[in-house]
Amino acid sequence: xxxxxxxxxxxxxxxxxxxxxxxxxxxxxxxxxxxxxxxxxxxxxxxxxxxxxxxxxxxxxxxxxxxxxxxxxxxxxxxxxxxxxxxxxxxxxxxxxxxxxxxxxxxxxxxxxxxxxxxxxxxxxxxxxxxxxxxxxxxxxxxxxxxxxxxxxxxxxxxxxxxxxxxxxxxxxxxxxxxxxxxxxxxxxxxxxxxxxxxxxxxxxxxxxxxxxxxxxxxxxxxxxxxxxxxxxxxxxxxxxxxxxxxxxxxxxxxxxxxxxxxxxxxxxxxxxxxxxxxxxxxxxxxxxxxxxxxxxxxxxxxxxxxxxxxxxxxxxxxxxxxxx
Amino acid sequence: xxxxxxxxxxxxxxxxxxxxxxxxxxxxxxxxxxxxxxxxxxxxxxxxxxxxxxxxxxxxxxxxxxxxxxxxxxxxxxxxxxxxxxxxxxxxxxxxxxxxxxxxxxxxxxxxxxxxxxxxxxxxxxxxxxxxxxxxxxxxxxxxxxx
Ligand code: SF4
Ligand code: SF4
Ligand code: FES
Numbered sequence: 398x399x400x401x402x403x404x405x406x407x408x409x410x411x412x413x414x415x416x417x418x419x420x421x422x423x424x425x426x427x428x429x430x431x432x433x434x435x436x437x438x439x440x441x442x443x444x445x446x447x448x449x450x451x452x453x454x455x456x457x458x459x460x461x462x463x464x465x466x467x468x469x470x471x472x473x474x475x476x477x478x479x480x481x482x483x484x485x486x487x488x489x490x491x492x493x494x495x496x497x498x499x500x501x502x503x504x505x506x507x508x509x510x511x512x513x514x515x516x517x518x519x520x521x522x523x524x525x526x527x528x529x530x531x532x533x534x535x536x537x538x539x540x541x542x543x544x545x546x547x548x549x550x551x552x553x554x555x556x557x558x559x560x561x562x563x564x565x566x567x568x569x570x571x572x573x574x575x576x577x578x579x580x581x582x583x584x585x586x587x588x589x590x591x592x593x594x595x596x597x598x599x600x601x602x603x604x605x606x607x608x609x610x611x612x613x614x615x616x617x618x619x620x621x622x623x624x625x626x627x628x629x630x631x632x633x634x635x636x637x638x639x640x641x642x643x644x645x646x647x648x649x650x651x652x653x654x655x656x657x658x659x660x661x662x663x664x665x666x667x668x669x670x671x672x673x674x675x676x677x678x679x680x681x682x683x684x685x686x687x688x689x690x691x692x693x694x695x696x697x698x699x700x701x702x703x704x705x706x707x708x709x710x711x712x713x714x715x716x717x718x719x720x721x722x
Numbered sequence: 723x724x725x726x727x728x729x730x731x732x733x734x735x736x737x738x739x740x741x742x743x744x745x746x747x748x749x750x751x752x753x754x755x756x757x758x759x760x761x762x763x764x765x766x767x768x769x770x771x772x773x774x775x776x777x778x779x780x781x782x783x784x785x786x787x788x789x790x791x792x793x794x795x796x797x798x799x800x801x802x803x804x805x806x807x808x809x810x811x812x813x814x815x816x817x818x819x820x821x822x823x824x825x826x827x828x829x830x831x832x833x834x835x836x837x838x839x840x841x842x843x844x845x846x847x848x849x850x851x852x853x854x855x856x857x858x859x860x861x862x863x864x865x866x867x868x869x
Contacts (some may be wrong), residue, residue: 592822642861650774687809707805
């Protein structure tokens with residue numbers, strides 16, 4: 398795939414269809430991948446990578462890239478295409494300035510999952526449909542089942558379909574059945590005290606690095622409420638274990654109805670806080686109360702929170718609905 | 723040693739829309755209907771002015787309960803504001819419940835300008851709910867509390 402992508406990118410550069418390419422390049426380690434812009438064939442040959450580790454969603458970069466001079470080529474995975482389409486809906490990107498090549502995705506590998514299996518010193522990775530093989534500095538060749546080392550979002554993938562592109566490289570996939578709301582339902586079935594304990598444990602680990610906000614393709618405000626110096630919590634260490642709850646509730650709230658469930662927030666969290674469980678709660682609720690809605694699936698339908706119907710339920714429904722008292 | 727028996731005095735924040743509920747509160751006042759002084763009313767132009775952040779900020783700073791009052795659905799001064807507020811608050815309350823915050827600390831009520839009696843009753847019932855729930859510990863933020 399990587400070779401095919403590089404070849405196509407070179408072609409488009411040569412023809413002048415685009416003047417730069419947005420893709421991924423390796424950082425200090427092979428699993429340390431970073432999004433990057435390439436402007437020449439030499440750079441592409443030298444640095445461009447696409448493998449089981451290239452997980453980053455490139456859509457957010459297009460907010461700025463699409464405002465620059467000339468067309469940019471972007472490779473988008475199914476997840477990224479939902480984010481990009483959502484950005485079009487919100488008028489955050491200039492569609493005409495982007496040439497999108499859709500690429501199929503078989504799931505991306507979480508380095509933490511490999512490390513948890515005691516695998517370290519990785520120097521190369523290769524994948525087949527259901528297994529990955531890594532080479533290490535210890536001259537090992539280790540093969541593991543893909544399912545066991547994928548990101549959570551890939552295990553519970555919602556769609557393998559690229560929803561917007563100018564051309565597809567390889568075969569486009571389909572929307573898949575996923576169990577992504579199961580974990581939310583499990584929490585809902587707990588008692589409030591258990592839920593509180595669960596979230597206190599998770600959120601107390603937050604170090605407010607803001608990585609989740611910065612990576613999120615739905616978080617594209619020029620000025621963010623969390624940078625408000627008058628908030629009273631700027632640069633202050635939390636004094637008890639649940640004080641970052643406001644940040645988390647509001648962060649999830651601000652992307653409610655716009656979050657495509659791309660999973661980037663959970664992926665980048667250095668503290669491994671399952672942020673997707675917050676986003677998916679909003680998605681699940683809104684699906685149940687206001688009808689099925691998938692952000693980024695199209696550019697026309699109105700998101701649930703900027704819409705209403707005369708016979709919507711009252712907020713008190715929350716206190717009568719399922720779950721535990 | 724003297725043990726002080728402090729009675730729990732809840733701090734309640736009520737966001738009242740200017741056109742209905744705030745007028746309802748006024749009417750309750752002119753009719754000398756009683757509701758607890760612990761209810762601090764904040765006037766907003768419309769129930770949909772209430773940003774979820776306002777509610778959480780109130781809790782951070784020590785509120786024990788937050789109630790949002792607006793015009794009855796269909797009667798909003800801006801026609802549809804309260805319909806949006808209804809969805810927003812439903813989503814927010816559900817999230818609070820999901821995080822294990824006690825049910826009942828937040829409420830939405832529709833009170834018209836003519837319903838002074840209903841305003842007083844609503845506040846009385848909300849205050850008694852909060853008294854039974856006790857102090858808000860789960861959403862307070864010691865960094866922003868002044869006392
Ligand atoms: S909140 Fe997380 S899952 Fe949702 S769009 Fe943002 S990064 Fe993706
Ligand atoms: S990425 Fe994780 S640690 Fe950083 S602010 Fe977000 S939740 Fe907190
Ligand atoms: S003006 Fe009262 S709810 Fe909108």
